[in-house]
Amino acid sequence: MVLLSIKNVSKIYGQKKVLDNISFDILEGEIFGLLGSNGAGKSTLMSIILGLNEPDSGEISVFGSAKIHDSIKKISLVPQDPAFYADFSVEKNMHFFGSINGLGGAVLEDRINFLLKWLELEEFRETTADFLSGGYQRLLNIALSLIHDPLLIFMDEPTAGLDPKMRQMFWSKIRELKKSGKTVIITTHYMDEAEALCTRIALLKKGALLSIGTPEELIRQYGGIKVVIFKMEKNVSQADIESIKKALKQESVIERGNLLIIPLQQAHSVEKIAAITQWLIDKGYNILSAMTKEPDLEDVFLNITGEKMVV
Amino acid sequence: MRLIDIIWKEISLIKSQKIALLLIFIYPFIAIGLLGSSFAGITAPDHISVGIVNELSFDSNMLGKIGVIKELSILNFDDVNSMVSAVKRKEIMVGMKLSSESPYSKMRIDLYYDNSNLLASQFFLQIAQAMIRNITVSAAQEKMSSIWETISSLGASINSEVANVREFQKKLDSSGEALQKLEDDLAAIDFTEIEGVLNQQKGAISGMQSDSAQFKKDFAEFKASFITMKSDILALKPTLTSYKSSIESTASQLSASISSIDSIIASLESVKASSPVVIGAAISELQKNRAQLVSYRNSLTQAIASISQVESNFAKIEDSIKKADALFAKVDATMGGLDSQMSSSSTAISTVSAKLQLFKDSIDEVKNLITEAKKSKAEISAKLAESEQLLSSFSIKLSDFKKIDPSTLVQPAVFFENRVYDVDPFGILASNVLVIVLIMTCMLLTSILIILERTQNVSLRMRLSPTSKAYLLAGKIVGQLIIAMIEAGIIFGVAFAKIPLPFPIFGISFLGFGLHSIVSLPELFAAVVLISLAFISFGMLIAFFAKSQSTAILASLLIIVPMLFLSGAILPIEFMKPFMQLVSRAMPLTAANNLLISLVVKGAPIMDSAVEIAILAGLILLVFCLVAVKKEY
Structure with missing residues (x-):
């Protein structure tokens, strides 16, 4: 079921077109990633979807309605920056925002207890928000956004600036949300996060939608080639490099010091790696180590945009 | 160096706050600009509106003085309540009620002010009080000045009165000399001779004058009448003669007429038979006329007889007239003698007149003296009246001054402050x-x-x-x-x-x-x-x-x-x-x-x-x- 439908949405600020005819749908239950560098239009698109901004053209429907306010109770935003009263305690913040989101009484209490437990904030119930560490402040941010049990959750850079352990925790919580039937839309700079979490990804650059699809689809389509890197005890001779090129029928075999870098098409890449390894051994070269780099979303982005992702 | 770095950091931080920076520099301009626009050049309000309730029962120049203070704009009220309401409505800043027991006592000035503002009320109250106090001091100064002027003028007036008295004394001395001279002149006049002459002539002149005058008068009348009569009579004679001739002629004519009528009648008688009626009437008529003519003729005949009689009397009258003329001449001679007597009497009278003239001159001198004395008296009276008036006015002023409470000269008015709101x-x-x-x-x-x-x-x-x-x-x-x-x-x-x-x-x-x-x-x-x-x-x-x-x-x-x-x-x-x-x-x-x-x-x-x-x-x-x-x- 399509929860969110965006059709030909454009937005211009002054002379600059920040969104250019964007169209895509978001299905129920998926984790959808909006990927793009700074200035790609992710935040603008999100603000338009949330009704904080008006598009100059196009239509948006959320839960089948063009008026976002009709579905406001089902939608939530986890902003990138903390959005709570720093001088209130965790519980007081949750009480207040639960109240303005229409909850009260026992329902609210249950919800608070659930979230505190689920997000491991129980011990910080009475702690003033300002005194929480960065990670727990993010968790509180999430808790406040989920207080009214929304169905569609927007997360803006949810793990930016977190340590790896916290990141993993956030990822697990996001997956749990998906499992519980929530639909999550994430904006992120992190390719690994998008690859790890998103069921589908939309790539944006300068307001334009470059591509949309599952990570695998995008990598397959735009990811390019695998790269195998051999670390040699001694440099490979130029003649041998030429031989490898000739055998692989490709020009791109690179030597960097004692590293031999060979890009390979995905098809039959494993057999080719085995064959090259054997050939080098037969040639008397000592291979200290070998590693392969699979194409990823970063490669996809680079290949599509011609630029590296700017964070 | 570290301190300088810290100071520079602080300044840089402030500089980095663009809006705060703007406010920091704009704020002083705005603050001083606003306050300067509001208060610069103002030391006190241009004017203060003041309400006045005048309960004085006399005219006081204080009100006039208050009215000319250009810093005060005055509104008059009939009663204190309406004035207090005006203070509450801020139509006036301060209200004043003026009262006093008398023009000589201290004036009581009750000041009413809006005490709902701690500062403004005191400002205006003190300003108004200071202005009014200046006036009261000025009024007291005026009083003192007027007292001083009065005393000064009293001194000058006394000096002038002393000079007047000296002048009066001089005039009195000169009057005494003139009076003495008059006395001497009067003493020199000999009234005995005058009295003797006067007595002598008195009897003669008195009788003659009256008789002579009367006689002259009567005689003149008589003579005039006689002359008139004489002329008339003499003129009458020819007239009578002529008249008589006329009458005789008329009588002759009448006779002729009668004869004519008779002949006519005879003629008519002869023809009467032809027309008896008509001719008869005519004959009658003619007979009537004849009768009338006969009557006339008879009358005329009588008149002729009378006139003849008068003519005979006329001769007698002429004789009488001649006699009268002789008498008149005699009388004229007598009148001449009388005139000479009267002439001597006249000489005597001239003597008397001369003496009398001397007396008259003396009397004139006395009159002049009296006139001068009167004039001097009038002047003296006027001066005395002036002196009296002056002294009276001094007396009144002194009485007024006595009524003035001396303390009013130092403190002519007492101020009482009244708050319009009963509030702490x-x-x-x-x-x-x-x-x-x-x-x-x-x-x-x-x-x-x-x-x-x-x-x-x-x-x-x-x-x-x-x-x-x-x-x-x-x-x-x-x-x-x-x-x-x-x-x-x-x-x-x-x-x-x-x-x-x-x-x-x-x-x-x-x-x-x-x-x-x-x-x-x-x-x-x-x-x-x-x-x-x-x-x-x-x-x-x-x-x-x-x-x-x-x-x-x-x-x-x-x-x-x-x-x-x-x-x-x-x-x-x-x-x-x-x-x-x-x-x-x-x-x-x-x-x-x-x-x-x-x-x-x-x-x-x-x-x-x-x-x-x-x-x-x-x-x-x-x-x-x-x-x-x-x-x-």
Whole structure:
């Protein structure tokens, strides 16, 4: 079921077109990633979807309605920056925002207890928000956004600036949300996060939608080639490099010091790696180590945009 | 070096706050510009409006002097109540009631002033009092001057009176000499001779004069008559002769006529038979005529006889006339002798006349003397009258001076201050304090908290919640109002309460100040709510434009401090230039202060402050309109 439908949405600020005819749908239950560098239009698109901004053209429907306010109770935003009263305690913040989101009484209490437990904030119930560490402040941010049990959750850079352990925790919580039937839309700079979490990804650059699809689809389509890197005890001779090129029928075999870098098409890449390894051994070269780099979303982005992702 | 780095860091931080930087440099200009525009060059108001109730039962030049003070514009009132009402309505700054027991006692000046403002009232009261005191001093000086002038003129007048007396003395001396000369002249006149001559002639002249005069008169008349008669008579004779001839002729004619008629009649008789009637009538008629003619002729015949008689008497008369003429000549001779006698008498009389002339001259001299004496007397009388008048006026003045209370020369008027509102000045202070506390807290807190929510991103969550902006705003405003009410409760609680302490603490025996006021509590509550709402709106307005708390605080101060100075709480509004007075009155702080003063100090109903309410409500409305337009609340 399509929860969110965006059709030909454009937005211009002054002379600059920040969104250019964007169209895509978001299905129920998926984790959808909006990927793009700074200035790609992710935040603008999100603000338009949330009704904080008006598009100059196009239509948006959320839960089948063009008026976002009709579905406001089902939608939530986890902003990138903390959005709570720093001088209130965790519980007081949750009480207040639960109240303005229409909850009260026992329902609210249950919800608070659930979230505190689920997000491991129980011990910080009475702690003033300002005194929480960065990670727990993010968790509180999430808790406040989920207080009214929304169905569609927007997360803006949810793990930016977190340590790896916290990141993993956030990822697990996001997956749990998906499992519980929530639909999550994430904006992120992190390719690994998008690859790890998103069921589908939309790539944006300068307001334009470059591509949309599952990570695998995008990598397959735009990811390019695998790269195998051999670390040699001694440099490979130029003649041998030429031989490898000739055998692989490709020009791109690179030597960097004692590293031999060979890009390979995905098809039959494993057999080719085995064959090259054997050939080098037969040639008397000592291979200290070998590693392969699979194409990823970063490669996809680079290949599509011609630029590296700017964070 | 480290210290310099730290100092430079501080300055750089300030420089980095662009808006704060702008405020830091604009604020002094605005503050000095506003205050300078309002108060520069003003040492006192151009004029003070003063009301006067005159209860003096006499004319006093004090009123005239007050009227010419150009710094005062005077309004007259019939009674104190209407004047006090005018003070309360601020139509006049100060009211004065003038009264005094008498023109010679000290004047009592009751000053009525609006004590609802601690500063302005005292300013104007003191200014008005100083102006009036100047006049009273001036009046006292005038009194002293007039007394001094009177004394000086008294001295000059006495000198002049002394000179007059000396002159009178001289005149009296000269009059005495003239009188003496007159006496001598009168003594020289010999009245005995005059009396003898006069007696002699008296009898002669007296008889002759009267007889002669009478005779002359009669004789003259007679002679005149005689002459007339003589002429008439002599003239009559030929006339008579002629008349007689005429009559005779007429008689002859009549006879002829009669004869004619007879012949006619005879003729007619002869023919009568032919026409008896007619001829008969004619004959009759003719006979009648004949008869008449006969009568006439007879008369004429008688007249002729009479005239003949008169002619015979005429000769006798002529003889008489001749005799009379002879008598007349004799009389004339007698009259001549008489004239010569009278001539000698005339000479005697001339002698008498000469003597009399001498006497007359003397009498004239006496008359002149008397005239001069009269004149001198008139002059002396006039001078004496003047002296009397002068002395009387001096006497009156001295009497007046005696009536004057000497202390009025030093202190001609006594001032009494009367407050138009029966209120403790602390009530004014409490109201001012509340307004200042409310503006500081409501404005600052509201703006700071809104910005806090914005910086903490809480406003984003608010926008994404199903709770409407109106609800969120209402909650915010009510929350701020509760705080404002608590503050108002604390301030008025302390002001109105007077709880005795079980024992004095640092000399304080009571908790609270026991302020007495007739304010209506519901109206006071409504006013505090309105004022708080207005300042909360102001805070929201600041948060509308300020992006950080420091900017909000600066902006708040930028607004609050000039408003404080221009509200009249520190310097009277009346001291400002007219345009700035209008600006001041339109300011929310001024409106709030005036509203509370009106309720707490003056005890007036809240609707008397409709203008202030409108200003505050206008601000609230403006801000709510802006908030309604803005997406963020």
